[in-house]
Amino acid sequence: MENCYWPILNHTDEPPWLLPPSSAADDRAASASRSHSEAEKRRRDRINAQLSTLRKLIPKSEKMDKAALLGHVVDHVKEQRQRAKEASKISSGMPSEIDEVIVDQIEDGSEQIKASICCDDRPELFAEIGSALKALEATIVEADITSLGGRIRANFVISPSSSSAANQSGSIKMALTRLLISSGSGYGARSKRQRFFYPTLS
Amino acid sequence: MENCYWPILNHTDEPPWLLPPSSAADDRAASASRSHSEAEKRRRDRINAQLSTLRKLIPKSEKMDKAALLGHVVDHVKEQRQRAKEASKISSGMPSEIDEVIVDQIEDGSEQIKASICCDDRPELFAEIGSALKALEATIVEADITSLGGRIRANFVISPSSSSAANQSGSIKMALTRLLISSGSGYGARSKRQRFFYPTLS
DNA sequence: TACGACACGTGAGAC
DNA sequence: TGTCTCACGTGTCGT
Secondary structure, X not given: OOOOOHHHHOOOOOOHHHOOOOOHHHHXXXXXXXXXXXXXHHXXXXXXXXXXXXXXXXOOOOOOOHHHHHHHHHHHHHHHXXXXXXXXXXXXXXXXXXXXXXXXXXXXXXXXXXXEEEEEOOOOHXXXXXXXXXXXXXXXXXXXXXXXXXXXXXEEEEEOXXXXXXXXXXXXXXXXXXXXXXXXXXXXXXXXXXXXXXOOOO | OOOOOHHHHOOOOOOHHHOOOOOHHHHHHHHHHHHHHHHHHHHHHHHHHHHHHHHHHOOOOOOOOHHHHHHHHHHXXXXXXXXXXXXXXXXXXOOOOOOEEEEEEOOOOOOOEEEEEEEEOOOOHHHHHHHHHXXXXXXXXXXXXXXXXXXXXXXXXXXXXXXXXXXXXXXXXXXXXXXXXXXXXXXXXXXXXXXXOOOOOO
């Protein structure tokens, strides 16, 4: 059945009664058509291979059609994204024993930056953070602060200024690290009182 | 070109010389073909709609072809799955102020169950947990224990026995809860010493 | 019969 | 030019 309409496809400028002895033009056309259909098959196979590895990743998707499978993939990605957001609020919410500044691009396609500073608490800290970020023309989209046993952790979601230079993450990290240092007393000079342990992560 | 080979498709049992004045058979065939191609278009549109919502979810996927897009979706799902695994180790790793038992199906298609118990620490606890789970013929696939300020949290990944009855989660929860109660001293009877606060989650 | 899902080969457009 | 991707209409199989 595959070539059932070749007599029509073979229409060239040659008179039809010359068709049976295949001409050079026919040969070129036929080989072009063959390579085209083979390439197209390879393309379909690449797509279907990815679809079937997605099937293995999504539970109970064995007998879904392609559209339903992709729909569930969409839901799955959205769900996971939501869970990750909540989980990161939990895991990064606790102040730790170690002074640190973490600055990270949020990987959800937006340009926003996630920043976290952890240090000893002190009254002027919020004001210092505010003016440091204001100097960078970065706007704070979201913030939460947790304090525990004299330690404090402040988490921010920051929208970088479009006007400013590249490497926003770098300058934000630098500005916050300055606050950390001016928190005084560098390494080991601050209170050595044991507060609690975090479980070490494998 | 679209109907270039209708003379072949229109092959019916009628004599060919009756074809030109469109017969009832032709009409039926034509409308069938039309509805078929329309249905196929609807199917393609459903699939492509899901693909384009996936494009919105995956960063920098605007100008990928379908196969590459799906490839990145696969990577994205796997990555998120890995991150979720690590994040749940963090968030559930800390013992809290509250006695609790949590039992959950792991939602990755496997039959494994995630269990967590949090209570005051005591020397016989591990042995008690071990024999409780052994009585259920459940095997411990993975375990991590964290203790903090006299409190303890134990997390398990459990593979349920194939022989045992349904509702494994239920019996596991019951067994662990028994340990919690025999931890003695029920509500509020144990040490009231303040240990630390968790930040409350929005 | 008719409908749904799939793979196929083809024409069109981009590069 | 050839090569790649996509949408389309079609044949076919299963329900």
